[in-house]
Amino acid sequence: VDQIIYTNIGNKGEYKEVVYMNEDTGECRFADANRTFSGETAPFNEPVTLIFRGPIHLKQLAVYTPSGAGAFSRNHYYNAASQTSQGLTFLGNRGGEGSGVVGGHFGASLSYINPTASGGSSTPQILANEVIANEFLVMTDQDCDFATCGYVRPGSIAKKGFPGTTSRIFLLEFSMPHTASTGGGDMPAIWLENARVCPTRSNTADVRAGIRAAASGKFSRSCMPRPVDQNAPIKVAVWLDPVDGGTASVKILGTSDGAQFGGQLNAGEVSDLKKRSAGLVSETDYAIATVQTRGYQV
Template identity: 25%
Template sequence: MKYLFTAATLFAASVVADKRDLCSDGSVDDGGNWYCQAVEAITYTGVGGQGSYNRITNMNPDADPGSQCSSESRGYSGNLSPLDEEVSMHFRGPLQLKQFAVYIPTSTSKRSERRSAHVRRHAHAHGHGHQHHGREADPALGDMVTATIDGVVQTWLNNWSGQETSAPVASSSSAESSPTSTVDTHENWLPHLFGGGQGHHGGHGGHDSWDETSASSSAAPSSPSQTGSSSSSSGGWGRQAYYQASSNTSEGLVFLNHFGGSGSGTFDYTFGNSLSFSSPDGQSGASDRQTLEDCTLPSTAEVIIMSDRECSGDDCGYSRPDTVAFHGFDGPSKAFFFEFQMPDSGETASNQWDPANMPAIWMLNAQIPRTLQYGQAECSCWESGCGEFDLFEVLAPGDSRMKSTLHGNIAGGDSDYFTRPTDRTMKAAMILDNNNIHLKKLEDDFDFASDIDASTISEICGNTLTQSKLVSLFSLTG
C-alpha cells in the first residue's frame, strides 16, 4: 500500500520529533519524499521508551478469517526498547553485500556461546513508500496468480476477494511518500497476496501507512544519551557473527529468505510463504544452510540474516509452525558493520508497487519474520510497535540518496541522507547503545576484526553526537 503525506503532515511530524537535522540549510520535496543534506553520519537519540506491543501467540491457517492469529500484550521499557530485543537484518537489491559483522560488548559476549562457523516499504515522515513488512497489491478477482510451491510453478485463478478483513493495513518502515513498495510479483512475496488485504509487518517498502504526527503518543520515551562513550566502554566489543563474500566465509549467522515451501519452511494459502533457508544467490529457497555467494541481489530479492542459533522450544517465543526459525541478535548494546554496494540497475518501476532499482538495508524485531512479515496485520507485532529501523533505503527507482527511519511506538525519520554507493563499495556502522542509534560511513580501510576496542566504538559514538555539516542529529523526544 502507498500512503501520501501532505507538506503540513510532514512539517507537523518534524515538530513532534523535535529533530535537529540539517534541513534549515535547505530541503527539497522530490516525488513526495523530503531530502535535506548529504551527510556521513546520522544519530537518532531517545530511541527507547516504555510501552507495549501485541506479541503473537498462535497462528492457525484453518481458522475462520479474523480469528486466524491471536496475541497478548507485552510490555517493554529501557534503553533502545523494544529494539533491545532480538533483531534480524534485511537486504533488498540491487545490492552487493561484501562484508557483514555483528559485535557486542565483551562482558556480554563472554556470557554468550561463540557460534560455530559454517562454510524484504515505506513512508518516513519524509514520505517513503516501500513495504518492508507489507504486502503487494492483492490480486483482483479473476486475476491469474502464479507461485512456486514445493519447487513447482503453479498458476490458478483468484476467486477470493478478501472482503472479510476489515482492519486497515499498517505500513512498514518510513514516513515519506514515495511511489515504491517492496512488494513485487516475485513468488517470495506470496504472503502479501494472501494477507486478506492486511499490510505491513516489517518488510521493506512498508513504511507507507505510518503517521509521524502520532509518533510520540503511544510510548513514553527515555531520555537521550548525550555522552560520547559507549555504555560498555570498560572493555572491548567481541565479534559474534561475520560474513565475507570474497572468501565465502560465514560464521555465527544464517541466510534466510521468503521461499517457505521450497526446500525448507512451509506454504499455505492463508499466510503464504514462511521463512526458508536462502539459496547461494538469494533468489530461491534451499533445504539447508547456505552461504550467500559473491553476487548482486536483484530488485526482486530479499535476504535476511539472523544468528546461527536455531530456535528450540519456546526460547524464541512463538514462531509460525514449520517455519525456519533462528534467534536474532539480542541486547541493549550491539553494533553492526557493513560493506556493500548498491549498483544502479537501470530498471524503472512498472507500477507503484514495483521496488525496481530501490535497494534497502533495514532491521526488524526478529519476531516479525518468524511469524508473518508480509500479510495480515493481526499476525505480526509490527503494527503494534515491536520495532523496525531502516538504515539505508532508496525511495525511488534509480535515486542516489539513502534515507533512514525508525518505526514503532516511538518513531521518526531524518530527512538528511547518505549518498548511494553505486560504483564502489561503502563501509558503514550502525551502533545501538546508550539509547541512541548511530549510523556512520567508515573509512575504506576499516577492519572488521575479531574484536574492536571500546575506544573505537566510543569514538564513533562521540563523533556522531555533535551536529556538523556532515553529521545529522535527530531527537525522538518531544
C-alpha cells in the first residue's frame, strides 16, 4: 500500500478524564462529568503526540500548519544529520532517571531521554543520528498547562502536543532496519495519540491500559512496506484536514532524495502532497455516528 486515506472522521463522543493520581495508593480518579469531543477529525482535532517504536532511524521530522493563500509554514523541525531540533522535545517512560518520577503503583512517568532513548536525562536532548531501538515520544517544547493538557501526574515531564484546530501536515524521513535485539521486539511503528494521554502516562501495563482507553484515539493500521534499508530511507506525508467531513492521509512520497524539508510549503507543493497516490491506495470511510470511549478505574 502506497497511501492510506480515511474519510469522514468527524466523530462526536465522550471519555472519562483523569483528574487525580495517588502515587502512594495507586488510586486514579476521573472527572464527575465526561469530557466531550466533536467536530471534523475528532478526536484528532485536539493536540496530538507522535510516538515512535524502534528499530527506527528517524532522519527528519517537520510539522506544518496553514499560513495563508494555500501555503503552510513549518513550526517544528528535527534533522538528525545536523542535530537540529526546533520547537520539539524528545520524551520517554524513563521517569526517575534524571527527570520525571517513578513509583511502585504507576511506574515511571515521562521524562527527558538520552540521545539513544535507552535511558533518561535531566535536560532535553536531541535524538541521535542512528537506529533507535526503543520507544520514544515527540511533543512540542512548550510546558503544559491544565487548559491545554488536562491533569498532569505530579513530577512528570509534561509538554504540549501539536495543536489540532487546523489542517496539519507531518513530513517524516526514516528507515526501519532489522536488528538482532531491540526494545520494540523488531516491530517498529509510528502513530499519533491524543496528547492528553501523555501527562498521565506510565510504564505500568494496567495503568496504561486504563488511561489510554480513557483519552486516546488511534487509527487502525493497514500494511505499508517497511523501509528496511538504512541507506535508503523513505519520505512520508501525514495530512489531517478538518474539512468535508474530516480527512486523514498517510502517503509514501518515495525513497529519500536527500533534500531537507523546507521552512515553507507553497500552495502547489501542498496540493501535490494532498494528491491521491498513483500507486496502491487503501481508502476507508471512518464515519461513526457516536463514539463512546470507555474509561476504567485503575
